[in-house]
Amino acid sequence: MPFPQDNALAIILNQFNQCDYPVHSRVHPLKTFQNSYVKREDELGFGIAGSKIRKYRTLIPYFIQNGIDQVVVIGGANSNHVLSVTQLLIENGIKPHLFLRGNSQELFGTKKPLGNLFFLQFFIEPDMIHWVSRQDWPNCREIAVKRHPGVFILEEGGMAKEALPGALTLKLDIKRNEEKSGVIFKNIFIDSGTGFTAIALLLGNAFLKSEAVVHVLLLADDEYMFLQKLKKCHREFEEIFQVKCPYPDRFFLHIPQNAKSFGSTNRKIFEEIEELAKHEGFLTDPVYSGKLFLESKNLIDEKSISGTSLIIHSGGALTLTGFHNKFAFGER
DSSP states (O other): OOOHHHHHOOOOOOSOOOOOOOOOOOEEEEESSSEEEEGGGGGTTTTOOOOOOHHHHHHHHHHHTTTTEEEEEEETTTOHHOOOHHHHHHHTEEEEEEEEOTTHHHSSSSSSOOOHHHHHTTTOOOOEEEOOOOTTGHHHHHHHHHHHHHEEEEOOOOOOOOHHHTTTTTHHHHHHHHHHHHOOEEEEEEEEOOOOOHHHHHHHHHHHTTEEEEEEEESSHHHHHHHHHHHHHHHHHHHHHOOOOOOOSSSSEOOSSSSSTTOOOOOOHHHHHHHHHHOOOOOOOTTTTTHHHHHHHHHHHHHHOSOEEEEEEEOOOOGGGGGGGGOTTTTO
16 A cells, blocks of 8 residues: 555554553663663553553454453463453453463462452452363363353453554554654564564564564563464454565564573562662563563673663563562562
């Protein structure tokens, strides 16, 4: 289509109805990182974790416009996405059916729920949750379809083509940050759970022919799974917008060097969270953003990455309420 390339993404996104959720976040320099800035997506929402609000900008209107009054939400029991989207579904009169990995003892057992589980209990009744064992988790979608035939299935992390236009607003907002600050970000660091937000950033970069290199920290999927999802989302991008998009190639995939398994933590990560709070003035979590900042610092320092870097702080600090016993305040 004959769009001027620099305005093309904004033009095609404006064709979609979007909820008036926060869409602009600021950037500011980091004091303890070389030539680096942080993008404060954490300030877009607290109860609804940071940058996740972007994908819901177009997902929620899709539900409303199509008269969808029930949605199956698939995710981990401590998922930021599950907690976030549940709130918006209830707000809009849409009943969530939560298919969670684990068992009822994790939420309604003898142990007091912590972290996101603590907050989730305020929004739901026990009969709204379907627990799926870790053994059966690979078949979760099939289980959900059988139990709720005809109901919209929202995959882990909000992976849905209807959410893609909203997720793409991240790239537009980075452009706005660059124009406002006069700083061009040569390297962008972003974490990846299910990978949807990171993939949207890669697609936005490729479509606008950006020179920035994106560094994706894989915290759940392996490289093969991430690339398969990228291929699928690239195809959906062209189908949804009816435009051609170059296939993303300016990116690197990284595996964390500390606490490599998804959800795992170690002392070094908690030390980094405390250091960021004390010296930079913001909170990170040990599953996503804390790991991202630790790994980004290592990559920037050890590999001498040239040019100004931008680290996407995706939010999720509510998760810290599940790890209060891991911090050693006053002991160092």
